[in-house]
Amino acid sequence: MTSSNLSRRLILGGGLAAGAAALLSACSDEGPSAASRTFANDAERWMQAKGTKLTFITENTPPSTGIKQLVDRGDFKKLTGIDVEILQFDLPVMLQKAELDLRSGGTAYDLLYGQDKPVTSVLADYFEDLRPYTKDTSLPQAEQGYAEDSWYPNYLAVAGYAYSDRLITLPYDAADSVFCYRRDLFEKYGKQFEDQYGYAMKYGPETTYKNVLDFGTFFKKLHEQDSTVPYGMGLHLGQFAWTTQLDIQRLLYAHGQWRDFDIDDIQGAKDPGPTKWGDEQSVLGLELYKKLFDTSTPDALSLGTVEVADAYNAGKVAMLSQFHEFAASFEDDANQGGGTKTAYDVCPKGDPEYLVGSGKLVNGTNCGIAGIGINAAASEEQKRAAWLFVVWSTQVETQKENLAISGGAPTRVAVGEDPKIKAAQGKPYGTGDTGRIGPSDFPNALTFPAVTVGMGSPNAVLGPKIPKFNQYVTIVGNEVQKMCAGQTSPEACAKAIQTQTDQLHGV
Amino acid sequence: MALLDRASPDVHDVGNPPLANRQQPRRYLIPLILPAVAVLALLSIYPLAWLIYMSFHQVALAPGAPDTFVGTANWTRMFGNPQYWEGWRLLALYSGVSMVLEVGLGTLLAVLLNRSKHEKLLITVFLMPMMVAPVVAGLLWQYLYNGTFGWYFWVLRSLGLLDGGTILGSSDHALWAIVLVDVWEWTPLVALIVLSGLKLVPKDQMEASWMDGAGPVRSFFQVALPSIKASLIIAVLLRFMDNIRIIDHFIALTGGGPANSTKVLPLYLYEQSFSFFELGYGSSIALTLLLVTIIVGKLVVGVFETREAKGPMSEEEV
CATH class of the missing domain: 3.40.190.10 (Periplasmic binding protein-like II)
Structure with missing residues (x-):
């Protein structure tokens, strides 16, 4: 046995060990990758995926039209530096496109409109589990949290789950x-x-x-x-x-x-x-x-x-x-x-x-409670960027803006508790x-x-x-x-x- | 002399080229047609083979996921499904009535246009519906038929023809309403094809007919019709092949309803394959649709070829 042989074995062994370590760390349930990133403030946290482009496929509902107007106005890009393309279709067409993409392991759409029964009950397995994201301190989080009572009654239960405890979407619009x-x-x-x-x-x-x-x-x-x-x-x-x-x-x-x-x-x-x-x-x-x-x-x-x-x-x-x-x-x-x-x-x-x-x-x-979810087949970086949009589009301030613009249907209870909107609940x-x-x-x-x-x-x-x-x-x-x-x-x-x-x- | 010997068959017997010349193309036959056959195979045979394969499997869309062999389950399910047969019945009704109306009206329109001073202007105007995408035509007519604000609906109601009823919401009317859209859109195509046939009718024959005292109707049936038969067969073939696979008007106007009264077979096939992603089952439906299209198409072409081989029609046939 020569020294050169030993050295090759050592190198190979070391490489394998490093590979295994990397694989193990990727498989750990500590949340999405890059969780160890640190940011000086919230603004930096929102800007972490600057330059990314996301595609969101959705039904052509009033809330989605409102969100599109806010995105086109530059609200989301100003906050995150991310470009979002919003594709709106009638629900059957949207479902057909999403189903073809998801079932074939495609990543044409990073963000998905998950109408509770026609979409998520059919495609639940292809949605990313959002639970790790909700706990990831390196990602921005909704001020109101994600508890059941922060949404209108039953919205989270309907939109968020199907066949398991995986949280597959957050309530985004409602009918x-x-x-x-x-x-x-x-x-x-x-x-x-x-x-x-x-x-x-x-x-x-x-x-x-x-x-x-x-x-x-x-x-x-x-x-x-x-x-x-x-x-x-x-x-x-x-x-x-x-x-x-x-x-x-x-x-x-x-x-x-x-x-x-x-x-x-x-x-x-x-x-x-x-x-x-x-x-x-x-x-x-x-x-x-x-x-x-x-x-x-x-x-x-x-x-x-x-x-x-x-x-x-x-x-x-x-x-x-x-x-x-x-x-x-x-x-x-x-x-x-x-x-x-x-x-x-x-x-x-x-x-x-x-x-x-x-x-x-x-x-x-x-x-029909529609959630917004992330394509599980997308890359880790795309998923992290997509999470930013999920949080932004379901937070109270955005929903208030949306309600004013498009007459949408908010999912957060706090929107209805706003004095201006409470007063608008009529006689x-x-x-x-x-x-x-x-x-x-x-x-x-x-x-x-x-x-x-x-x-x-x-x-x-x-x-x-x-x-x-x-x-x-x-x-x-x-x-x-x-x-x-x-x-x-x-x-x-x-x-x-x-x-x-x-x-x-x-x- | 040798030159003369070699040349003589070409000069004196045009129908029988020399043996060397007749064998020469065979030598290059395979390499010459191979690229075309390869392209054809890629474009037609491979998808057809794949379609047959799918009809015996439960197809998994995910890459790498295995398809499950299900034997003849898709076929048994298809033949045992009343909706499949109802789809055929509706398709036959829709195609048959549309085709008869389109060929009849198209021929009439062509005859009228053929004598018109403003033929070019009128044909341009009449061709407009054909320029509209079928799905757009469907949406346009959906607005016209709409029971709340549709103009045609209002006219028919005002004339007392609907008697408090509805157009697209009635199982009795909906299919005929879609036939009307098809006739509106595609009659001009038939007219255009027949018009091109009418241009080829020998003038001297028409003049002879008039000189013999035949009126316009008799002249049309005895002189013009035999000459435009080929054009008519082409029109029938084109409309048949279009109608047997149509879904655009149906999706835009009724979606197959009400109560499945307009769910023609291609729409049923589309629903199973692309709404429910039952690709194996959809493939078996598609194959039967393809088979019928080929058989009927072949029959129509056969009639055309027989007629061509027999030459012009005799007076008795006319």
Whole structure:
């Protein structure tokens, strides 16, 4: 054995040891790499990824438009030196692009809009776990922290988790269902209604779906006599199957807290087992939904979420459950329900007549809470830079700015507690404490009291998070449409959903 | 003499080149066509083979992740799915009606334009819808049909034709509304093709027909139609191949609804492959769609070739 041989072995051994050490340190759970970096102050901490470019793929929602305006104005670049390209699409297109990229291990998008059920329940495994970032002292952190109570009720639970304890997104924008109705018409025809139905035409947290059906039937009859009076209830039945599923889900949940699957709504389940569709409650719920449909405008089957809002604005329907981000358009003076003619309240309560068994009757409310998350396949440096955007876009100050610019839907409770925004929550209206009417400097704020009650316990229905969520809602949407079109009965509809859903899950 | 011997077959027997000349191309045949075959293989055969492979697998998108062989599961599922057959039925209905209307109206338009003084101006105007991307045409018509602020909706309602109903929200009307969009957009193409055929109709034959006392309708059917048959077959083939894979109008106008009443097979295929990423199942659907396109296309071309081989139509055939 020569000295040169020994020396080569030593060198090789040393190299291997160094490699192993580097590998071990990379695998340790002390948080994202470069955690040992130190910065003199917060400004430096925000500037640590200066010169980086990030791409954020998102749905074209008002909050994303607002964030884009803030980014284009240079707010984020001034703070961080990072360029962000924001790509906005309709949700199905956004999902398609993100899914192709994530599933193939791509890194075209560093930041992802994680709409809770259609996106994260399908792609949860491809999102970075944000927990280490929230603890990393070398990264900027949100002043308000990330605890559950720093967000509106259930927002973090819905947007943040799927199938594990990994924190995959932080709540970024929200669409919660609230009940919107033409209070001017309720006042105008209130006496006439009371004469016919024997009770006051007033809406509040105790108003049930049976009452809403009465209101709808009353309006439809009026419309047949005078075409300037709107039809009754607006529904979400057009092209977008998810909102059809939400429309029927909140009605069913109102009656005995019925849920699509027997699974944990926050964690969801990769294998959800048999669906509850087809049971007696689901059939009764569908019967009620069909009756509500019959009070609606004849083109109700072509009206999706956006189109039914257009129909309300055009004075075609007198009331609807709608996502709270639409209040800004409803309040527009140019619209039929604009200029404080609309009142906002919590969604209707279940009615004993439509309840099977002895379950609870609640104001069934559901939502689409979108989080912002990071592509797990991105490089460590990109991920750290992306975290800066996650913190900035979900912090209170940015959300306040966003609300002012785009009429977005904030996720931080502190935004609603701002005195200016609290004042914008309008005047109390109706028989309960959640109804509000304008005018308001921040029209979407008119819905915040109803959102707070609706999204809390026992009213909120949060799931189902299942990997085949988009297939599932397509089944529900198609079958409910067939029922409304008179092609099938409520019972056949419920059975068809059950059969196809169980087949989908191999049950 | 030897030169004369070698040259003579070329001079006297044009149809039979000398043996040496006939064998020469064969020597270079393979190297000459090899690049073209390689490119074709790359562009067509490889994707086709991959499509067949996928139809027997559950496809994993992640790089390196193995695809799972599922045998004929995708095919069994497809043939047992009522939505697949309904997709075919709707596609046949949509393609058939669109094609008949487009060829009929396109031919009529071409005949009218052929005699017009302002032919060039009018053809430019009529061709405009064809210049619009199908998805844009779909969005445009969605606004026209819209039950809240759509102009066509308002006109039809005012005329009492809808009777309190709706256009895109009705399972009975939605498919026909999309047929109308297709006819609006593609009739000008048929007109253009037929017009080019009409330009080739021998003037002397038309004049002879008129001299014999035939009116415009009889002259068209007896003289012009046999001459433009080839153009018509091309138009039919193009429209058939376009219609059998169309999804743009459907996505923009109805998304397959209401109640699946407009979910034609290509839309169902798109939904399974690119909304649900069931690429194996989608491949089996795509293969059947491809097979039918090839068979029907071949039949149409066959008719065309038979007609060409037989030469002009006899008077009895006309």
